[in-house]
Amino acid sequence: MESALVLALLRVLFAELSCIFVTLGQNGVSYFIKHLICMLYLTYRNRTTPLRFPEPELVTERHTPESLGLIYPEREWLQERPKSAEHLKSKEDFHIFHGTHIESESTLIFRLSRLQEGLCQAFMVLRLDGTDTLSLQNEIKLDLSDSHAYQGCGLTLECLAPMRRWRVNFNGLMNDQNGRERHVKFSGIWVAGSHTFEYPQQISIKSMADSLSHLHPLSMAAQIRSIYKDEFFYSQMGRFDLEVSVDKSEPQEVHLWGSRLHFAGILEPRTEVHKFGHFRDGHRLHLIIRKVEDQTLYFGSAYEPRTKTLAITSADMIPEAFVATTEKEVFAMSVGEQTLARQALKTRHPKVNDKFVAYQESATMRGRKGVILTMEVERYA
Incomplete structure (x- = not known):
């Protein structure tokens, strides 16, 4: 070593x-x-x-229950399970799941955040077959999570196998575009489609150095400390297989492709934009944009079905298009009309004061249809 x-x-x-x-x-x-x-x-x-989730060994001389996939390592379970009350005193513990279907224009995105004092907060947007948009906003309720599952605000998230499968359930009221309450239930499985990608350990070192080196030395040192010491989250590509019902309608099967994120780092002020791209040929992308003084930091990951998730090494953006590059491929995307209107959430809590915005646009890459989901996160002290 x-x-x-x-x-x-x-x-x-x-x-x-x-x-x-x-x-x-x-x-x-x-x-x-x-x-x-x-x-x-x-x-x-x-x-x-x-890495919290190292790549599994494909060839091993000594077979164990873990190497054979019969049981999962305890260190993986610890990363996926709800964090302790002591952890929540200074760190985050929240999940974001999202998925979309390009042809039917169905979309689901939700965030479940655990707060202090036994509270949790949820944000959710659901649209089925391009019809009315249902939303759950600024919902702060009791945190009913235990040591095995996240639960609160009508949501239950249970890890069935770390990095592999989650059970996702919701039963509660959501508002339609006219402000009317609708009873929504859904239940199903989220299945991983890639290995996890960990931040900051797996982001491109050179791209970060290229951007950070333009800052004042003290600002550069502060950003390095913030990103590489205090922050920790991971993302993973996957899909939803759900059964959804609204009011008294017949349950509807929904299949959505997207990703999940789990944030467990230090609570601190920050402003960043997350862009998730999903295209018909299986290409997916997660680009993070962060403004620091007069510099813009671009980092993230991209997935090409024939290889694996790779770090984004550079990116360039204009309103109608953006380009992201990995060591093996260039993702050049054209952005079209907005297909999901901006949904905004503001949370005020003794330990959380943030703004969360989500919207979706149509997109194309090499003639293939796709969507780009954008999430804007502004966290204040």
Whole structure:
């Protein structure tokens, strides 16, 4: 491990020195020094911080119940189960699930956040077959979660197998676009379609260093500490298989493709935008946009069905399109009309003061239809 770490740091140092004259000519001495420090430190952090969900070994000499998939490691269960009251004193514990069907224009997105003092808060938007949009907003109720399942505001989220399957249930009232209350029930399974992608351990080190090195040294150090020490969340591609009923209607089977996110890092002010892309050929994308002073940080992950989830190394955006690049592929997307109107939530709580916005747009990539779901998160002190 130590020799591998030293070799990795030496490779970074050699790569930085090999392009020193180009970097100095384009950005100056200060940028070069900050970029070198960033690359070395972030490489060290990533090499010395183990993943919560490491890739499974495909070939092993010693078979165990875990390696055979008969049981799941306790460390994986601990990451997926509800956090303790002590954890909630300074850290987050909330889930976001979303899914969409491109042809039917059905969409489901919800966020369940556990707060302090035994409370939880939920936000949800549901649309079936492109009809009326139903919403659950600013709902703060008792947190009924136990050590095995998240429960509150009519939602129940139970992990059946870490990183693999979740049972999702809802029974409660939602409002339609005219403000009328509708009784909504749904129940089903969320099934993983990829391995987890962990933040910040798996994001592109070079793309972060390229952006952070433009900041003032103190601001750069603060952002590195915030992103690489205090934050932790992971995302995973997957699909919903649900049975949904509204009022007294017959239950309807719904199949949606999207992803889930679990946030468990330090509670702190931040403003960021999450864009989720899903296209007919199976390509999916999660791009995170964060504004720091006059710099825009782009990071995230992209999934190509023939490979695996890879880090986004660069991105560029204009109102009608955006491009995201990984080490193997370029995702160039055209954005169309809005297919789900903006839904906004504001929460005021002694420990949570934030704004959450969600909307959806049609999109195309290489002639393939798709959708882009956007979530804006603004958290204040």
